[in-house]
Amino acid sequence: MTLAHEMAFASPQITAYAVEATEYPDLARRYRVTGVPKTVVNEHIEILGGLPEDAFIEQALG
Amino acid sequence: MPLLAPADQDRLRAEFSLMTRRVHLLFFTQALGSETCLLTRQILDEFPPLSDRVVIDEANLVLEPDRARQYGVDRVPAIAVLYEDETATLQPLPASGAAPPLDSRIRFLGMPAGYEFVSLVQAILLAGGRGSQLSAASLERLALVDKPVVMQVFTTPT
Structure with a gap:
């Protein structure tokens, strides 16, 4: 989670939410969360598991 | 009774x-x-008993819908991490109604227990002036972002 938060703090364009999946099953269902961590960017980019910093940022920003 | 062990405190x-x-x-x-x-x-x-640099503000989702909208919050419990710049920090705590603190754009939805507690501590330190842990190349890439990006990272407490 910390990486997404670091990204948000570094860019005024980025907002990052840590979502506790078991507490919000409706969100987990909506975004088809079957494992964690799962990152959803702008509703359509999905990143499964943890990635190295450069790969994570590249995938998140497309 | 504190939740944290004395060594963690x-x-x-x-x-x-x-x-x-x-x-x-x-x-x-x-x-x-x-x-x-x-x-x-x-x-x-x-947190507050451990440092006067960490303040808890509370808002009611139902009674303060404008504030919830401002910070993109539509469910509880949720936390928005805000901060004051170095100059404001040296002044007494602003009265309620004063200009709101700066927005780190860091949010937590759900109870920050387990691993998320560690993330919350990291977020406090980051907004508190620790400095970014990202590489120079990552910071350069992030400086080019010119459209809004919303990231949701789903986790579990363990």
């Missing part, structure tokens, strides 16, 4: 003592019928 007290900015944890709650809101407040209340 000491470690956090030492880390928070390096903060150059005052951090406000804006806690969105809805007191009635939400056990996780009560537990989240208990967790957040661990």
Whole structure:
């Protein structure tokens, strides 16, 4: 989670939410969360598991 | 009775003592019928006794819908991590109604227990002036972002 938060703090364009999946099953269902961590960017980019910093940022920003 | 063990309190007290900015944890709650809101407040209340640079503010999701909208919060418990710049931090705590603190754009939805507690501490330190842990190349890439990006990272407490 910390990486997404670091990204948000570094860019005024980025907002990052840590979502506790078991507490919000409706969100987990909506975004088809079957494992964690799962990152959803702008509703359509999905990143499964943890990635190295450069790969994570590249995938998140497309 | 504190939730944190004395050794953990000491470690956090030492880390928070390096903060150059005052951090406000804006806690969105809805007191009635939400056990996780009560537990989240208990967790957040661990911080202020360890540092006067960590402040807990509370907002009611139902009674303060404009504030919730401002911070993109539509459910509880939720936390928006805000901060004051170095100059403001040296002044007394602003009265309610004063200009709101700066927005780190860091949010937590759900109770920050387990691993998310560690993430919350990291977020406090980051907003508190610790400095980014990202590489120079990553910061350069992020400086080019010119459209809004919303990231949701789904986790579990363990």
